[in-house]
Amino acid sequence: MQNFTDEIEIVSIGTVFLLLITVTPILFVLMHQRQYIRYLRDKEDIKTLYQQELLQSQLEIQNQTLQQIANDLHDNIGQLLTVVIMRLNALEEEVINLDHQQSVQETRDLVRTIITDVRTLSKTLDHDTVSRFGLLSSLTLELERIQRTGHINTQLTTLGEQYILGEQIEIVLLRMTQESLNNALKHAKATNLHVMADFKADSFTLTIADNGRGFSVHEATNRQLDESGAGLSNLHRRAGLLGGTCTIISQPDAGGTRVEIRMPRSQLV
Known part of the structure; x- marks a missing residue:
């Protein structure tokens, strides 16, 4: 009886040992696979974060550039066109020929249209316009500018x-x-x-x-x-x-x- 009990213990120990030998590699593979999946996920998260930061940097550079262009359009070109309007007003008073007066008036109207377009363009380039008025108002300005081309x-x-x-x-x-x-x-x-x-x-x-x-x-x-x-x-x-x-x-x-x-x-x- 004792021998039979000893044999059962030996068989049990052997079975447990075989299970350990069989299961351990599987557990090792599963753990390694989980770690690898976690590594890929972390790598993808880092890549996404890098791309988002890169996009943020690009947007900041773009906004700064467009802001400068908007300021130049509004302050420099806008002022120069206003001076042209003043000169045309003075010229209209000096011109006697009615045909020439008509040409001056048409030119003045054209310059006024350009001034309006420049101001609208400067607003749509300025990211502060989006901050202050929102996307829909900015889209409205952009489409109105295009509409005015006729x-x-x-x-x-x-x-x-x-x-x-x-x-x-x-x-x-x-x-x-x-x-x-x-x-x-x-x-x-x-x-x-x-x-x-x-x-x-x-x-x-x-x-x-x-x-x-x-x-x-x-x-x-x-x-x-x-x-x-x-x-x-x-x-x-x-x-x-x-x-x-x-x-x-x-x-x-x-x-x-x-x-x-x-x-x-x-x-x-």
């Missing part, structure tokens, strides 16, 4: 109940909109531009649409940095770093282009 119709539509997006996000959204509008003006040959701000309960979507000739999105997004159209990659990158997405819908000669920038509500403010 060649393109613009429209801003707002859907849903408005809520705060956050100053930094609004600045980025304005710059992305300006880039999209600039692409439409330069390349699309559009006659209509429509910007729509959709305030949903779970997300905010900003859509920039034109009725231009369209283009190949795949071809444009794969161009080199020094080629025209490479800026589309920046739209995707900026949206991604803000926790959102940017979808570009377009085909050559197929009814224009739509740029949809979507921000989850959880990423706002």
